[in-house]
Amino acid sequence: MNRLIRIGASASAVLLCFAGSVRADEAATKEIAEVNKKIVKVWGSGGLHGLPGFGTGFLISGDGYILTADAQLLDTRDLRVHLWDGTKYHAEVIAQEPELDVALIKIKPASDADKIEDLPHFDLEETAKRPPVDVGTEVLAFSNCFEIATRNDPVSVQHAYVTAFAKLQGRNGFYEMPYNGKVYMVDAVTNNPGAAGGALTTRKGELIGMIGRGLRNELTGTWMNYSIPINAAAEVTQPDGKVVKTSIVDVWLQKEKYIKANANGQQTKPGRTFDRILRETTGIVLVADPVDITPPYIDDVVPGSPAAQAGMRSDDLIVYVGGVSVKTVDDYKQMMFHYPPGQKVQLELRRGDTLMTVELTLAKLAERK
């Protein structure tokens, strides 16, 4: 598997220029305070094995729609957000667009009487009208990196210059980096744990991008600091094989489609969430996990899959993954995150009164067009 990150960049994109001549001696304190009101701290699944259980998002409507990164964080029924003023809400996932690495979530009011309106937010349609910023532009990155802030603590803000506007192709663990459009590269360390889903803005506080997840260059060991432009389009393969161009703005504009699909219990497209990848590479279908402490019982095994070949059956209980005890479905997922497709993993199962060890060779992911 190619785990290199390639930065394909046209000559125009990597050259430095002094397009932005905003002086650094006037602090953007006011703009920072305004943007901070539009940023939310997100808490969800994770917290084990180096996967942060926290992230960042930003409000794009007065009634509580939030854009964030399409990360494992969202794989929970207990998704929570903290607004700038410390108000705490539960949130639900409205739409996930893995190809853009973006998700749309919405605040759930605490009660019917709780009207959510007039929240400070970015105007996404206004954002869409702006051209991409130039290389050399001074930008600000807002995120809850390292979970430094809680409740009404302001999020962290970093200062950077755009160093490139270029295509990014990368892979992270055995997640494909699905987004294949251009990204803003910056010269500050913005993509820290918990920063994904944060906002990249101009010095005036105008939204231009969403901070991406951590991507490491296997060759140099360095981490990429990039943001996905709000209005730059990426090529996305539709379920019917058709390739269309879409952007983060489109996800917002077409949210009705997602909401309707979700209401009918179906997804609009087979997004490659970690759960789906795990099912595809193992062939293991676990029992539904309505509570956080559900033990990882196998519900079904896909015929011909690695799990079937290893002799696994329904009603087996997975007790160890690679020698590490897993007590819940969540533990199991966290551990499996460390085994990329194509690798071998040793599982210990309890079947009735006996313990048995099986070795699973994870299937490679089907090539995506």
Add this chain to the structure above:
Amino acid sequence: MSIRPALRRLWPAFLGAVGFAALFTPARGLDVDPRLQKDEQDRIALIEKIKAPVLAVLAPGGQGGGSGEIITEDGYAVTNFHVAAAVGSLFHCGMANGEMYDAVLVGLDRPGDLCLIKLIQKPNQTIKFPTVAIGDSDQVKPGDMTVALGNPLLLATDFNPTATFGMVSGVHRYQKIPHPTGTLLEYCDCIQVDTAINPGNSGGPLFNMKGEWIGINSAGSLGKSDRINSGAAYAISVNMVKNFLGHLRAGLECDHATLGAEIDPENEDGGLGRLVVGRMLSGSEVDRRGLAPGDVVTHFGGVLMTNLNQFKNRLGIYPKGWRVPMTFRHDVTEVHDVLVRLPGRTADVLPDKNPQPGAPPEGAPADEDSGPPPLPPPPPNTDAAKLFVAKPGFANYYFNKLERDALIDSFHRQGDFTAFQGPWSLRGDCTIAKKPTSAEVAVRPPSKDQKDDLILGTVDGTAYKIDPLDTATTLKDLMDPPDSGGMLLALYQYRQLMTQGEKGFIGQLSHGGVEPFYPPSVVGSPPDYRKRVMCDVLRTKQAGVATKWYFRRADQDKWYMPQAPTGELIGFEVSPDHDEDPCEVYLADYAQQNGGSVPGRIEVVCKGKTYAVMTNVKFTMEK
């Protein structure tokens, strides 16, 4: 798909070419915006202006090191505790001009990761050291640009500091990091920056763009690339440093404050975070001030509290023992404004209610002899070794004795009564419970009829007789008259200080650093928290009774800066019982009597209530 602006490919390409030229032929300079050129020149000038007091701190032998900054012309400098922990008590300090000086450990604040050191002048040469301009970290806002100077990766062999620029990412941050020595380093109310901070920057200064010192670069979030800059670094705010400077200069081993009550983590249902009081430490001062489980803390240290991080921040910037205003709500409707003496985090455990035989007597604060193991002393035969005295409870007792003696000397300059070893008394008009009456208190020194000092008093028509040194004297007797908290004992302690000096306090006599003092503004009204007076503190212990003496500092605006003591005693607190409120004595209306300055007005307060106000006080002393 509908909104997809055309990418402007050509335009950036053109600008790019211009930038390329500018980047590689800077000599031409013509293509660069003059404002950018000026910015660059300003930055260069700024670094030149501020770099002189920046230190490269090195361990003897060259193993490890960090950074530091000089704060006084006589060579006091600060760095991190975790730098000192790696270096010891003797430091080699390289200045930006290439000069190398030795320095000795003065004071330590382990939980706050602070260390004060003093540069040692070279033989036959006394220079004025360059100093940092001390700023106000409460004025720092996210978005402010900063410059960090220091010695990252120990790069500079000529000690010329490395400069990195960056922005403030957040203020009032709370971070904690366990240190291998077992201390939990807590960075309270710290400044978060994206300025590149790397190993070796520790202890060095963070400046604002005016060149004012606003913080000490100390830690960074552990990014994915080991300890190298992760874009989130933390500087101890200089305002916290100010709170500890007086303690550090007195050679103390400092402790940070706690509340004596637990604050429950945020409530899980929506809305703003409220600070709900959970378990209480019984016998703590907050307990005595009426705080109860379920109460909500709304203000602390004069700041509105809306989340737990904020509270931990505010609490963590105070040294143990400081008195801080606090507001809480009881039963939602009752609002209480109180002043609380904050207990320490580590050593201030509650005394055992049923002491074991051989255990220290009740009332003895559980500090001094406990605490972390000291840093290794400087090697013998060094200049630093002459300025170092090890003693439990102190980072370097040499400096405590230095400050303590200067403080006592300044007090005796106001009036030296050490010649008056005979009977001593004071009397005056007195108001108790708004009723005019009289009071007279006398101390009779040992004679052929009596073995010990004897306190004789007549207060509001009742006569008292206390032998403060007799073990048979009960705690209740020591706290006479009732409701005064121990006024007779307090005035006896005052006589010890006036007439006995050092030999009057065999138990303890040390400098206690700098603390706020709250004089009662008007008789009977609560103290005005805004009118705090910053004081040098002398701590004494005699006959098992601990007393804190408060001497007004000369410069109340720059109260945190080292300054000559005034010797002006404005009050003291006597604690016969460690578990109860002390007897507070406020002194005012000083006038000349017996060849020295003595107070004409004495107010005695206990449990926040005035017990007695004495006016027209006359002292009688015999040689």
